[in-house]
Amino acid sequence: MPETRPTTTPPATRHEDRVAQASQSPGAVTRLAASWRRSMVKHGLDPARPPVQHRLTERELALRIERMDRFIAVARPQLDQLFQLVCPTGCNLLLTDPEGIVLEHRVSEGDAATFRDWGLWRGMDWSEEVQGTNGIGTCLAEGRQVTIHRDEHFYASNTGLSCMDAPIWGPDGRLIAALDVSSARADHTERLNALIAAQVAHSARAIEAAFFRVSFPGARIITAQAPGSDEAGLLIAVDKDDLAIGANRAARRAFGLEKEGQLRPRPASDLLGRDDDTTGFEKAERAAVIRALARAEGNVSAAARALGVGRATLYRRMQRLGISENPGRLSRG
Structure with missing residues (x-):
């Protein structure tokens, strides 16, 4: 064969x-x-x-x-x-x-x-x-x-x-x-x-x-980091009432938000969670407030205008973020 x-x-x-x-x-x-x-x-x-x-x-x-x-x-x-x-x-x-x-x-x-x-x-x-x-x-x-x-x-x-x-x-x-x-x-x-x-x-x-x-005029754009995530380029748009009104694709994926379409507004603090440790978002927000105060040479009113918020709103944020008012350096304006 x-x-x-x-x-x-x-x-x-x-x-x-x-x-x-x-x-x-x-x-x-x-x-x-x-x-x-x-x-x-x-x-x-x-x-x-x-x-x-x-x-x-x-x-x-x-x-x-x-x-x-x-x-x-x-x-x-x-x-x-x-x-x-x-x-x-x-x-x-x-x-x-x-x-x-x-x-x-x-x-x-x-x-x-x-x-x-x-x-x-x-x-x-x-x-x-x-x-x-x-x-x-x-x-x-x-x-x-x-x-x-x-x-x-x-x-x-x-x-x-x-x-x-x-x-x-x-x-x-x-x-x-x-x-x-x-x-x-x-x-x-x-x-x-x-x-x-x-x-x-x-x-x-x-x-x-x-x-x-440019798609969120008037909003503050925060570079955030989700807890437990090392993904870079997460962008959150926050309005004058501290509501998160926009998130780029990376942030939507990292925080489990709507995959596509308009973002449902929600408090930024609720979006990112609150615990005893400062979140990456809060660190970024705290840094933004401190920078604005430094540029305004401690004038809270001027810093609030630069951030696009009211003076009372800025004071509330300072309190929430643990930024104490130093009479020797900050002015109420």
């Missing part, structure tokens, strides 16, 4: 075959394979075919920009700063809406033609539904920071790109944008991409924090 050898599936050599093979299993074990499977099975895309380049009309793009004009205005300084850092490396910078439509981009004149040919331009659709696995689309689909390096893209025609992306969350806890830096240079290593990705994430958080602050 001839020996029967077990049959094995030969490894795929072409990119499109490798994507198709990895997408066949419903239980894709990696995030990349899961994204490839979504692209092929859910969105019906073929990695061997060139992607359909979908670009909005000028009117359609103008309407989207108008809806997000306040956010874009806040983001622009950070976009300019980030571009100055990545421009010398031949990168393109993009800001999209939550559907993956490019609203803003920064690119040097010498690299503009290259990225225009790739479709990395204002008005282009880089959602996962259209482009398959890619930095922008996959970042938005999964709501997390991603780097899609060259042959990790779904489409074979996109494997010349490396894309570093971070999500930006709005003050209502919903995904509002993606920040992308893309490179088409073959000499960009994964190590360099990791450095760029870290800067992209930092800029995304800076945009997120800046937009949170």
Whole structure:
């Protein structure tokens, strides 16, 4: 009897075959394979075919920009700063809406033609539904920071790109944008991409924090820390009555608040709890009051005006936070 050898599936050599093979299993074990499977099975895309380049009309793009004009205005300084850092490396910078439509981009004149040919331009659709696995689309689909390096893209025609992306969350806890830096240079290593990705994430958080602050005019913005949590970047908006009226996504998750939408106002002290130990929130509030008093050279009335509260309210806070009035240093004003 001839020996029967077990049959094995030969490894795929072409990119499109490798994507198709990895997408066949419903239980894709990696995030990349899961994204490839979504692209092929859910969105019906073929990695061997060139992607359909979908670009909005000028009117359609103008309407989207108008809806997000306040956010874009806040983001622009950070976009300019980030571009100055990545421009010398031949990168393109993009800001999209939550559907993956490019609203803003920064690119040097010498690299503009290259990225225009790739479709990395204002008005282009880089959602996962259209482009398959890619930095922008996959970042938005999964709501997390991603780097899609060259042959990790779904489409074979996109494997010349490396894309570093971070999500930006709005003050209502919903995904509002993606920040992308893309490179088409073959000499960009994964190590360099990791450095760029870290800067992209930092800029995304800076945009997120800046937009949170302008979304609550007149409120004090407190950088808080949940008891037992080491998560950074927790922002709480507190009004003149000491009610917490807003919280960014990180704070919502850390304190178990409403996941999305408008925050139900609640006393800041109730939100963060009161016990014998001073909470991270109270430490931050105490520091804010002391700074205001120091800037006002001890004048309580002036400090209250700087904090946007009444003098009586400030006195109550000072008492609650254990800031005693020193007649030699504080003035009632």
